[in-house]
Amino acid sequence: MDVASYSLLFVCFLQSVRAILDPNDFLALQSIRKSLHDVPGSNFFASWDFTADPCNFPGVYCVDDKVVALNLGDPRAGSPGLTGKLDRSISKLSALADLTVVPGRIYGPLPQSISQLKNLRFLGVSRNFISGEIPAGLSQLRNIRTIDLSYNQLTGTIPPSIGTLPLLTNLILCHNRLSGSVPSFASAFSLTRLELKHNALSGSLAPYSLPPSLHYLSLSWNKLTGPVDRLLKRLNRLNYLDLGLNQFTGPIPTEIFSFPLTNLQLERNQFSGPVQPVNEVTIQTVDLSYNRLSGQVSPMLANVQNLYLNNNWFTGQVPGSFVERLLAAGIQILYLQHNFLTGIAISPTAEIPVSSTLCLQYNCMVPPVQTACPFNAGKRKIRPAQQCNRR
Numbered sequence: 001m002d003v004a005s006y007s008l009l010f011v012c013f014l015q016s017v018r019a020i021l022d023p024n025d026f027l028a029l030q031s032i033r034k035s036l037h038d039v040p041g042s043n044f045f046a047s048w049d050f051t052a053d054p055c056n057f058p059g060v061y062c063v064d065d066k067v068v069a070l071n072l073g074d075p076r077a078g079s080p081g082l083t084g085k086l087d088r089s090i091s092k093l094s095a096l097a098d099l100t101v102v103p104g105r106i107y108g109p110l111p112q113s114i115s116q117l118k119n120l121r122f123l124g125v126s127r128n129f130i131s132g133e134i135p136a137g138l139s140q141l142r143n144i145r146t147i148d149l150s151y152n153q154l155t156g157t158i159p160p161s162i163g164t165l166p167l168l169t170n171l172i173l174c175h176n177r178l179s180g181s182v183p184s185f186a187s188a189f190s191l192t193r194l195e196l197k198h199n200a201l202s203g204s205l206a207p208y209s210l211p212p213s214l215h216y217l218s219l220s221w222n223k224l225t226g227p228v229d230r231l232l233k234r235l236n237r238l239n240y241l242d243l244g245l246n247q248f249t250g251p252i253p254t255e256i257f258s259f260p261l262t263n264l265q266l267e268r269n270q271f272s273g274p275v276q277p278v279n280e281v282t283i284q285t286v287d288l289s290y291n292r293l294s295g296q297v298s299p300m301l302a303n304v305q306n307l308y309l310n311n312n313w314f315t316g317q318v319p320g321s322f323v324e325r326l327l328a329a330g331i332q333i334l335y336l337q338h339n340f341l342t343g344i345a346i347s348p349t350a351e352i353p354v355s356s357t358l359c360l361q362y363n364c365m366v367p368p369v370q371t372a373c374p375f376n377a378g379k380r381k382i383r384p385a386q387q388c389n390r391r
Helices: 003-019 023-035 088-092 112-116 136-140 160-164 229-234 254-258 320-327 385-389
Strands: 036-038 060-063 066-072 082-084 098-101 105-109 122-125 129-133 146-148 153-155 170-172 193-195 200-204 216-218 223-227 240-242 247-250 263-265 270-273 285-287 292-296 306-308 313-318 333-335 340-344 357-359
Touching (some): 023 036, 023 066, 023 088, 088 112, 112 136, 136 160, 229 254, 313 320, 340 385
Parallel strands (some): 066 098, 082 105, 098 122, 122 146, 129 153, 146 170, 170 193, 193 216, 200 223, 216 240, 247 270, 263 285, 270 292, 285 306, 292 313, 313 340, 333 357
Antiparallel strands (some): 036 082
16 A cells, blocks of 8 residues: 555544544433433434434534534424433533523423533523422533523522523523522623513512613513612613513602613503603503503603503593604504593594504593403493592
């Protein structure tokens, strides 16, 4: 054999050596495969044949001889997913940076051993049946950027140590059964998305418990209490805020209406006092319904596309700017029912655009126009006179 042929053979040999998966990773993938199964209609594991190179398996991505990403399940829309439990041997994939499990029927706890994956940057195990508590050891994942454990059956508290993760950008724990308080994220300077809605969280939020880096904050459908005005004033980068269906009290800070928000949802709380934005509000949707807000309706809210002020204690006349915007189809939803409003300057013959909805019933006036209201507005058109005389 000449030198050139020998050299070519040697290079091919080296390439074949590099292609051999690290033995620890190979054994870990075998254990993971044994603990999970395709549900009927799924064929994700059909080609996981360990006589071949595991780096060519669906969902397995390697760099050199190490697994760096593991996406368990077929990501195509409508895939029925996997069933079984997540094996603790996942922690043997020492170079793993991305762990994703598609929606399916995986049950049991999240393995405590995941906290050993020091290179992990993305953890996404949502829309399954994961139960038990969130491992406190997740705070050891100092490189983690995203934790998404939403739509599972997790119980217990959110480990306070998660709030100390230095690079955490997204924490999504919504639609679980978590209880206890919202931990402090004051030192999570990279956090931009915090989604904890649909749990059983309780207690109050300290004024400095959340970082001003937040862009998206959703805490709705919990049992949270106390004032939030001092906290909210600091979160001036928010573009989405949902605190609905809690028991928050106190005033709504004026500053919040000048934030770069597209959605402001504060409905079904116990917020009180006037609503007095300084400048015109350009937020697309503002829902302040079912609170204890009072005073006159501010004309600065006339540019809001979907405005819910119903079931409060607002008084006085509806500003003329609302009527102008409504008739020009600039307002799509204007709910003012169940307040103490005394009038609105609109002609009884005015034609409300088909794209717009107006509800005025159960105020201290006879609605000058008859419009369709939501079913829960009831059938009574006018508030009893004795209630109006007390205002």
